[in-house]
Amino acid sequence: MEEKAKENGIAAMAACYQKFDPAAYLQYNYTPPRADFARKDSIVPWKLACLHRAFTEGDVSGELLVDIGSGPTLYQVMSGCEVFNKLILTDFLEVNRQELSRWLQNEGGCSLDWTPYLEHVCKLEGKRPSAWQEKAGRLRHVISDILPVDVHCSQPLAPETLPLAGADCLVSCFCLESVSPDLPAFTRALGHIGKLLRPGGHLLLIGALGESYYFGGPGVRIPVVPLSEAQVCDSLKESGYTLIRLEVYTLPQDMHVGVDDVTGVFFAKAKKE
Numbered sequence: 001m002e003e004k005a006k007e008n009g010i011a012a013m014a015a016c017y018q019k020f021d022p023a024a025y026l027q028y029n030y031t032p033p034r035a036d037f038a039r040k041d042s043i044v045p046w047k048l049a050c051l052h053r054a055f056t057e058g059d060v061s062g063e064l065l066v067d068i069g070s071g072p073t074l075y076q077v078m079s080g081c082e083v084f085n086k087l088i089l090t091d092f093l094e095v096n097r098q099e100l101s102r103w104l105q106n107e108g109g110c111s112l113d114w115t116p117y118l119e120h121v122c123k124l125e126g127k128r129p130s131a132w133q134e135k136a137g138r139l140r141h142v143i144s145d146i147l148p149v150d151v152h153c154s155q156p157l158a159p160e161t162l163p164l165a166g167a168d169c170l171v172s173c174f175c176l177e178s179v180s181p182d183l184p185a186f187t188r189a190l191g192h193i194g195k196l197l198r199p200g201g202h203l204l205l206i207g208a209l210g211e212s213y214y215f216g217g218p219g220v221r222i223p224v225v226p227l228s229e230a231q232v233c234d235s236l237k238e239s240g241y242t243l244i245r246l247e248v249y250t251l252p253q254d255m256h257v258g259v260d261d262v263t264g265v266f267f268a269k270a271k272k273e
């Protein structure tokens with residue numbers, strides 16, 4: 001595809017995000033039924049279990065963890081914050097970075113109460129749920145920056161952000177396929193973020209399968225690259241990763257809540273070659 005068409009597709013996606021509504025997005029995806037800690041088949045507990053296992057099975061280590069496309073959410077780093085001493089959150093939109101900063105400053109005004117998430121991850125770690133306050137304190141202690149990011153740039157973060165060797169681990173959830181105009185752009189973005197990762201570092205990637213759109217707020221319809229498992233595996237391989245594990249969650253009927261047409265969620269643990 002010639003350069004102008006690529007640029008137009010990326011610009012169109014950026015325009016879609018100008019009306020993204022963090023509070024609505026959190027309401028749609030991070031409250032019951034999709035985030036129901038009493039249900040074994042709820043999506044968020046499944047994601048937290050995948051992340052807990054991936055961060056604690058012994059092969060992931062280092063100093064710096066970077067979350068690409070954090071949005072207004074924190075669940076994705078609640079296990080990783082126990083393994084890394086420095087954590088950088090990133091997002092394309094200031095409204096999301098501001099939502100994260102409000103939580104970090106602990107001065108109220110957050111759109112979602114993360115306590116049930118912190119309690120659930122404590123339980124996964126064999127701690128009593130009331131240890132959630134220590135976990136919140138650990139998370140606030142290790143988050144060093146909340147920075148702008150653009151995965152369509154060959155350098156998604158400002159160059160001085162990372163040590164020369166790169167990050168030791170990346171996590172990215174529901175970002176690349178939700179911000180790319182097509183599959184080639186998704187694969188290019190995967191390559192761009194891979195350059196932030198040191199050789200031998202790990203990528204933990206969560207994303208939507210079979211999704212063609214989602215609502216990022218009332219009436220804010222955002223197109224998504226509909227991915228299959230095979231396409232995820234091919235894109236990882238093409239972008240210089242070795243796949244360690246791919247897990248798939250298929251949505252039960254009552255997890256379809258009218259905010260998207262996602263059919264499944266994938267969790268990939270991969271290593272940069």
Ligand SMILES: C[S@@+](CC[C@H](N)C(=O)[O-])C[C@H]1O[C@@H](n2cnc3c(N)ncnc32)[C@H](O)[C@@H]1O
Pocket residue numbers: 014017020068069070071072073076091092093096149150151152172173174175178179
């Ligand atoms: C579907 S949300 C995912 C949020 C969160 N990671 C989660 O797990 O729910 C997609 C995020 O990608 C961000 N985004 C949009 N364009 C982007 C770009 N070009 N590069 C990086 N992130 C982008 C949006 O601001 C939004 O926060």
Ligand SMILES: O=[N+]([O-])c1ccc2c(c1)CN[C@@H](CO)C2
Pocket residue numbers: 029034043044174177178208211213214224260262
């Ligand atoms: O069920 N979930 O936990 C969940 C969380 C976030 C998102 C989805 C599902 C599906 N749509 C994506 C945007 O492409 C965002």
